[in-house]
Every structure is written in structure tokens, then in C-alpha cells.
Amino acid sequence: MKNLHPRLCLSCKCSFIPLPQHPDQKFCSKIKCQKDRKNRTTLFKRKTDSAYSENQANANKRWRQKNPDYQRNYRKNKKKGYDNIDSSKNNVLINFPILSGTYQLTVIESTEKMAVLIVKLELISIS
Incomplete structure (x- = not known):
């Protein structure tokens, strides 16, 4: 197997090591x-x-023939303040209790080593 050396991403200019399966990789992940x-x-x-x-x-x-009202609906929803025509689908009710406590969140995308953030979540109210 080739010895893979760090290189700079063509997009963000950060250093990364290419995947062994793609030794000519030019963009980070x-x-x-x-x-x-x-x-x-x-x-x-x-x-x-x-x-x-x-x-x-x-x-x-x-696609335009199958979705003739997309543009009209997009403009209408934009006027209502929605950023995305599907934003109403993203609001999901949580049907399980959220317990107060200390949780660990891991940052998935980071320029350096994997960063870990410790946070405390407290339930304020149920709406």
C-alpha cells in the first residue's frame, strides 16, 4: 500500500490525508x-x-412538467416566511419525554482533531 501524505483540500485549503481507496483524492470529506x-x-x-x-x-x-405548481408554491411559501418549501415537513413532534441531564455532543465536521462538547440540557416548557 502506498504511503499517503497529507495534502490541501482544493475547496477549504485544509490539510487532509486521502483515503487509501482514493490516493488521488483532491477534496476533504x-x-x-x-x-x-x-x-x-x-x-x-x-x-x-x-x-x-x-x-x-x-x-x-x-420534472417541470410533473411539478407545474412548484414555482408558484415556492413563491407563496417564501412570502409566508418559509425558507424552504419543505420546511413545514421538518417540524416533528417529539412524543417521548426529554429528561434534564448532562449530554455529550460530538462535532462531526471539524478542521482539527475530533472536538467534543459537553452541554447541559434542561426542559423549560412543553408547547
């Missing part, structure tokens, strides 16, 4: 950087591959 990688790949394909651009345009056209 942070979600933001992976989205940037995907966006760059998509833009490159659109510029260089006419079949890809045509397929994307056809897929968008089919």
Missing part, C-alpha cells in the same frame, strides 16, 4: 467540500459533454 466537488464536476461536464447537458435539460423539462 467535509460536506461543504464534497458539495463543492460535485458542483465543479457538474459544471465541467456541462461545458465539455453536450450529451450530458442535453440529458440534464430533458430531465429538468420532465
